[in-house]
Amino acid sequence: MARKNDLSDKELPKAKLDKKALEKTKRLFSYIGKHKWKLYLGLFFLLLTGATALLFPLLLGKLVKTIENKDFSDINRIGALLILVLIGQSIFSYFRVYLFVNYTENTLATLRQKVYAHLITLPMSYFVQKRVGDLNSRMSADIAQIQDTLTTTIAEFLRQFILVTGGLIFLVIISPKLTLLMLAIVPIVAIAAVMFGRFIRKTSRKVQEKIAESNTIIEETLQGITNVKAFANEYYENKRYTLSTQEIIKIGILGGKYRGSFSSFVIFCLFGAIVTVIWYGVVLASRNQLLIGDLISFILYSAFVGASFGGIAELYAQIQKAVGAVERVFEILDEKAEPLQIDGQNGQLVSLKGQIEFNQVAFTYPSRQEVPVLKKVSFQADKGQTIAIVGPSGSGKSTMVSLLLRFYDPDSGEILIDGINSKNYALTALRNNMAIVPQDVILFGGSIKENIAYGKPGASLEEVKEAAQKANALAFIENFPEKFDTLVGDRGLKLSGGQRQRIAIARAVLKNPAILILDEATSSLDSESERMVQDALDNLMVGRTSIVIAHRLSTIRHADKIIVLDKGNIVESGTHEDLMRLQGGLYQSLSKLQNQVTVG
Ligand SMILES: Nc1ncnc2c1ncn2[C@@H]1O[C@H](COP(=O)(O)OP(=O)(O)O)[C@@H](O)[C@H]1O
Ligand SMILES: [Mg+2]
Numbered sequence: 001m002a003r004k005n006d007l008s009d010k011e012l013p014k015a016k017l018d019k020k021a022l023e024k025t026k027r028l029f030s031y032i033g034k035h036k037w038k039l040y041l042g043l044f045f046l047l048l049t050g051a052t053a054l055l056f057p058l059l060l061g062k063l064v065k066t067i068e069n070k071d072f073s074d075i076n077r078i079g080a081l082l083i084l085v086l087i088g089q090s091i092f093s094y095f096r097v098y099l100f101v102n103y104t105e106n107t108l109a110t111l112r113q114k115v116y117a118h119l120i121t122l123p124m125s126y127f128v129q130k131r132v133g134d135l136n137s138r139m140s141a142d143i144a145q146i147q148d149t150l151t152t153t154i155a156e157f158l159r160q161f162i163l164v165t166g167g168l169i170f171l172v173i174i175s176p177k178l179t180l181l182m183l184a185i186v187p188i189v190a191i192a193a194v195m196f197g198r199f200i201r202k203t204s205r206k207v208q209e210k211i212a213e214s215n216t217i218i219e220e221t222l223q224g225i226t227n228v229k230a231f232a233n234e235y236y237e238n239k240r241y242t243l244s245t246q247e248i249i250k251i252g253i254l255g256g257k258y259r260g261s262f263s264s265f266v267i268f269c270l271f272g273a274i275v276t277v278i279w280y281g282v283v284l285a286s287r288n289q290l291l292i293g294d295l296i297s298f299i300l301y302s303a304f305v306g307a308s309f310g311g312i313a314e315l316y317a318q319i320q321k322a323v324g325a326v327e328r329v330f331e332i333l334d335e336k337a338e339p340l341q342i343d344g345q346n347g348q349l350v351s352l353k354g355q356i357e358f359n360q361v362a363f364t365y366p367s368r369q370e371v372p373v374l375k376k377v378s379f380q381a382d383k384g385q386t387i388a389i390v391g392p393s394g395s396g397k398s399t400m401v402s403l404l405l406r407f408y409d410p411d412s413g414e415i416l417i418d419g420i421n422s423k424n425y426a427l428t429a430l431r432n433n434m435a436i437v438p439q440d441v442i443l444f445g446g447s448i449k450e451n452i453a454y455g456k457p458g459a460s461l462e463e464v465k466e467a468a469q470k471a472n473a474l475a476f477i478e479n480f481p482e483k484f485d486t487l488v489g490d491r492g493l494k495l496s497g498g499q500r501q502r503i504a505i506a507r508a509v510l511k512n513p514a515i516l517i518l519d520e521a522t523s524s525l526d527s528e529s530e531r532m533v534q535d536a537l538d539n540l541m542v543g544r545t546s547i548v549i550a551h552r553l554s555t556i557r558h559a560d561k562i563i564v565l566d567k568g569n570i571v572e573s574g575t576h577e578d579l580m581r582l583q584g585g586l587y588q589s590l591s592k593l594q595n596q597v598t599v600g
Pocket of ligand 2: 397398399519
C-alpha cells in the first residue's frame with residue numbers, strides 16, 4: 001500500500017509548453033463535448049470575479065478619501081457600493097467554481113471511461129512491456145493532475161493574470177513614481193520568496209522520501225517476520241531501522257534551519273518592501289503629491305500584484321505537469337487496440353465445434369526477437385479430443401496456448417479452428433468459446449458467487465451452485481458460514497490453492513466452452529487436493545476439446561494424443577503407449593525421471 005502511494009505522490013514530470021504540446025492538449029478539449037458552454041460561462045464569471053476584485057481597492061481608497069476631501073455625503077453610498085461588489089463577487093465565485101468543476105467532472109468521466117475501455121482492449125504484448133502497477137498508478141496520478149488543472153489551476157492562472165495586469169494599470173494611474181519604486185522591489189522579493197519556497201519543499205520532500213524508506217523497512221520485516229525470526233536477524237533489522245531513522249533526523253534538522261531562514265527572510269524582505277513602499281508613499285503624501293486614500297488603494301493593489309505574481313510561477317509549473325499528463329494519457333489512447341467487442345453483444349452467436357489445427361506455426365515474442373520460441377509446430381485435435389502437451393519448462397507450452405487464445409498471432413503458419421483460420425473469427429467470439437484454468441488462479445475481490453459467475457455474467461445462483469457442484473467445490477463453499485457470499489480475494493478469505501482451482505473450474509463449467517485449456521492446472525497442488533481437482537477437471541473435459549499442459553505425466557496417460565515439445569519443436573507425439581515404446585525418447589526419459597522421484 002505504502003509503495004503505491006509513494007508512486008503517485010512522486011512529482012509528475014513537466015512538459016515543455018511548446019506548440020506541439022499545446023496541439024495535443026487541444027485534444028483534451030474534444031472530450032468536453034456538450035459541456036463546452038459551461039466552460040465558456042465559467043470563464044465569463046471568472047472575468048467578473050477578477051473585475052470585481054479590482055474594484056475593491058479603488059472603492060476602499062475612495063471611502064478614505066471622503067475624509068480627506070471632507071465630502072461626507074459619499075460615505076454611505078460608497079459603503080453600499082462596496083457591499084454590492086462583495087455580494088456580486090461571492091455570487092460570481094460560486095458560479096465560477098461550480099461551472100468549472102461541473103465541466104471538468106463531465107470531461108474527465110468521459111476521458112477516464114475512454115482510457116479504461118481502451119486500456120483493457122490493448123493486446124497482451126502491451127501489458128508484457130509495461131509494468132501493470134506502474135501503469136495503474138500513473139494513470140490515476142496523471143488524471144488527478146489533469147483534474148486539478150482543469151478545475152482550479154487554469155482558472156487561478158487566468159484570475160491572477162487579470163489581477164496583475166489590471167492591478168498594474170491602476171497602480172500607474174494612481175502614482176507612476178510610487179509604481180516605479182514598487183516594481184523595483186516587490187517582484188524581486190516575490191520571485192526570491194518563490195525560489196526559496198521551492199527549495200524548502202525539495203528538502204521536505206527528501207525527508208518524506210526517507211520516511212517512506214524507513215517505513216519500507218518496517219513493512220518488509222513485518223511481512224517477512226517468519227524469515228527475520230528464523231534467521232534470528234532482529235539485531236540486523238533493528239540496526240537497519242535505527243540507521244535509517246537517524247538519517248531522517250539529520251535531514252529534518254537541516255530542513256528546520258532552512259525553514260527558519262525562510263521565515264526570517266519573509267519577515268525582513270517582504271515586510272521591508274511593504275515598509276519602503278508605505279514610507280515613500282507617505283513622503284509623497286507629505287509633499288501633497290498623493291492622497292492617503294490613494295495610498296491605501298495603492299498598497300492594496302500592490303498586495304494583489306505581489307501575491308498573484310508569486311503564485312503565477314507555481315501555477316505555470318502545474319500547467320506544465322498537466323500537459324505532460326495529458327500527453328501520457330493520450331499515449332495510451334494512441335496504442336493500437338485489439339479488435340474486441342466490448343458492447344456486451346460478445347459475438348455469442350458463433351458457436352464453435354472445437355476442432356483445432358496448428359499448421360507450421362512459428363512464433364517469436366515481439367519483446368525478444370532473437371529467441372524463436374515455436375518453430376513450425378503442427379498438430380491436430382479433433383472435436384472432443386484431449387491433447388496433452390508435455391516438455392521441459394521453457395519449451396513453449398504456454399506460448400502455444402497464448403497463440404490459441406490469440407493473445408499473439410503466429411509469425412508464420414496458421415491456426416485453424418473448425419477448419420477456418422482463427423484470424424477470421426471475431427476475437428471476442430473466438431475467446432468466448434474457450435476457457436482456461438491456469439496454474440495460479442487469481443480471484444477477484446468479491447464474493448465466491450461473483451467469482452464463479454465471471455464465467456457467465458448474469459448467471460443465477462442456481463446455475464452457480466450447479467457449476468460449483470460439478471467442480472467439486474460445493475462442499476467446501478457450503479461449509480463457510482456465508483456460503484456463496486463469502487468474500488475472497490485480496491481482502492477476503494484466503495482460499496487454498498486447490499479451492500481456488502476448483503472455483504476456476506466452476507467458472508469454466510459455467511462458461512461451457514467448446515475448447516478447454518488447462519495450463520499446469522494441478523501442478524502446484526498437494527496430492528490430496530490434486531485428486532479433488534483432477535476429478536473435477538475430468539468432469540469438465542467431457543464433450544470438449546481439451547488442451548492439457550501437464551507437469552505430472554501420470555495425469556495425462558489417457559489423453560488421445562500426447563505432444564512432446566522441446567525447444568519449440570514437437571519431437572514426439574502419440575498415445576502414452578506409443579511414446580513409451582520409443583526407446584531413448586524424451587517422453588520415456590521424462591516419465592522414468594518422474595517415477596524415480598515419486599518412488600524415491
Ligand atoms: N511474454 C514473453 N516475452 C518474451 N519471452 C517470453 C514471454 N513468455 C515466455 N517467454 C519465453 O518463451 C519461452 C517459452 O515460454 P513458455 O511458453 O512459457 O514455456 P513453458 O510454458 O513450456 O514453460 C521461454 O524461453 C520464455 O522465457
Ligand atoms: Mg508454462
